Amino acid sequence: MIKLIVGLGNPGPEYLMTRHNAGFWFVDALAKKLSLSFSFEKKFQAEVCRYQKASIDCWLCKPQTFMNGSGAAVQAIVNYYKLTMDQVMVVHDEIDLSPGTVRLKKGGGHGGHNGLRDIIQATGNSDFLRLRIGVGHPGSKDKVVPYVLGRASADEEEQIIQSFSLALEKSDQFFQDNLNKLMTELNKKNKPEADPSA
Numbered sequence: 766m767i768k769l770i771v772g773l774g775n776p777g778p779e780y781l782m783t784r785h786n787a788g789f790w791f792v793d794a795l796a797k798k799l800s801l802s803f804s805f806e807k808k809f810q811a812e813v814c815r816y817q818k819a820s821i822d823c824w825l826c827k828p829q830t831f832m833n834g835s836g837a838a839v840q841a842i843v844n845y846y847k848l849t850m851d852q853v854m855v856v857h858d859e860i861d862l863s864p865g866t867v868r869l870k871k872g873g874g875h876g877g878h879n880g881l882r883d884i885i886q887a888t889g890n891s892d893f894l895r896l897r898i899g900v901g902h903p904g905s906k907d908k909v910v911p912y913v914l915g916r917a918s919a920d921e922e923e924q925i926i927q928s929f930s931l932a933l934e935k936s937d938q939f940f941q942d943n944l945n946k947l948m949t950e951l952n953k954k955n956k957p958e959a960d961p962s963a
Contacts, residue, residue, distance in 0.1 A: 767894065767939045768852040769824045770795065771839055773880040776829045785832060785913040787858040787898040787925060788880075792825050794929050795936060803827060808845070811838040821940040835880040836887025843888065854894035854939065857881060858913060862899025865924035867932055869948045870895050877909075894944070896932065900925060 772792030773785075780786055796803060796814055803812040803825070812827040824846070828838035843853065851871075857880055862868060872892050875881035885891045901921060903912035917925060931951060938947040 767823055767854050768848050769826060769842055771826045771855045773832060773835055773857040775831050782916050783914050784858050784900040784917050787900055788856040789827050791856045791898060791929055792827060794933060796825055798933055809838050809841045823940055832880045833883055836883035839884050840887045850888055850890040850893045854896055855884060856896040858900045859897035860900055860902045862897055864899055864901045864921040865928045866899030867928045867951055868897045869951045
């Protein structure tokens, strides 16, 4: 059962609508659906809110440490509430998926994503869920940084935001013991992976 949902992004208005902040976009949308509001918690270096309903007790988190320091917030919350990393879901932008695509997976490497890299280094554990939000690939490796730190076209931005709909519709399953059904549903409703040579 998920106890912590972490959206990855960079703080500040200049980064608000960049592709790299797709994780922030998603947890903001989830908080809105659950009628929650974020507040800054200094000890976690993050904006957080808490969802409690029946047997559900889950934190939503937006680290305010910048992407490369995301692990500090995750480790602080995990340690404070004595969570295990298999109770954590990290939501992040994914350049290897086309805009409009969302996939859920468990475990794996960081795939070059600095936020995932820092979380794995800080916690010493990669056995957490990842909700991967497709933002597309710029076509070559040397263009990745300006690409993810730039804003998507209006059409791609709309595709990215619309891709949240199924995950938000099924969000109650985030808090259930068995996520396999949700993983299957999300992963079959997909566009092709982005073509980095395009």
